[in-house]
Amino acid sequence: MQDQDQSGSAGKQAFLLRPYQQRAVEWAMRDGGIIIAPAGCGKTLIAASIIKHFSSLLPGSRFGWLAPTRETCQQAIAALESVGVSPDLVEVRCPHESVDFFTKAVIIVDEAKHAPAESWRRIIQSCPGRRFGFDATPWCDDLERNTILRNLFFNNVYEITRDDIAGVLAHATVYLSSASDFAIQHKIDDHIERLFMDRKRYMRIRAAELRAMCAWEAITDIGICQNQRRNDAAIMFATCGNSHSPTLVLVPRVSLGETYAIRIKGSILVHSKIPKKARREAMEEFRAGNIRTMIATSLADEGLDLPNVETLVMVSGGRSPQKTIQRASRALRRAPGKNEAFIHDFKDVFHPLAQAHAKKRLKCYQQLGCAIV
Helix, strand or coil, rough: CCCHHHHCCCCHHHHHCHHHHHHHHHCCCCEEEECCHHHHCCCCHHHHHHHHHHHHHHCCCCCEEEEHHHHHHHHHHHHHHCCCCCCHHHEECCCCCCCCCCCEEEEEEEEEHHCCHHHHHHHHCCCCCCCEEECCCCCCCCHHHHHHHHHHHHCCECCCCCCEEEEEEEEEEEEEEECCCCCHHEEEEEHHHHHHHCCCCCCCCCHHHHHHHHHHHHHHHHHHHHHHHHHHHHHHHHHHHCCCCCEECCCCHHHHHHHHHHHHHCCCEEEECHHHHHHHHHHHHCCCCCCEEEEEEEHHEEEEEEEEEEEEEEECCCCCCCHHHHHHHHHCCCCCCEEEEEEEEECCCCHEEEEHHHHHHHHHEEEEECCCC
């Protein structure tokens, strides 16, 4: 979301855009397309400014905004209000709601990586006007999915680079730990085989795909959730720093998060199964500095606006560049009084596959310009 110095009245809005944000809006005036916008660059403000431009250009028109969660919908509404766009002009919806954008002159698609999914695609294709997709990491290893995504947005792409926003991001240092229980590789391999033999009887997918699913489940269950030394180290990282440093701990399972919440004094756990109001209130308390440590599940992968995070503990593992960049970017956003951030992750030497995943995450950190220790 936008920094504090970018909020303001509609009359001042054009002067508050940073140069790279203004260039993105000017590009959007010509055509629709995908805008690749790194986390922390104010993509929601850019999107709202695009709507503001077309609301002036096309008086009487209506607009749509598709966002993956209620939290990201609320962020969209706040951004629209900050640039002076009446909420009555813009229908902000999640894809699981009843949505029909066939009368909209322009739609914004937040987290556009989801656009190829059938429910998202149907909504986007219903719009006859301009379409703008926003994402930090839109592409994946599936070339067919990437082609669908490009076609939905007219094969036009505009990218805001990290060099463009160099002064906007905090400097980050990544600390990689070797902490792990010993001799658990064979337990993981045995569990993979049990899962595979059981599920191949009723799951009609390719053997290689099924084995990969089973491998990741076994690594998560045994290598992460049941790995006592790894979890002890993660809790130490979350508690041993500056007692006032806002800390975000990302975990792969709610049950593991519950364990962490018990062991980290004064922390709070947020996940998708708790009421939305309670999640929103918890995040507001964290942003206000009343809660030092927030523990979160995959809820934090998209739309979690916590720019004050100074310490990030990456318990979740995995190899996805999209998720790694999204998660790491929680700590990279600047905030008043924050110029640097610290990320704790693991080398995961307990299993060759987990170690390969860790090396992929390391590559992402290097691409983000983080210092590695």
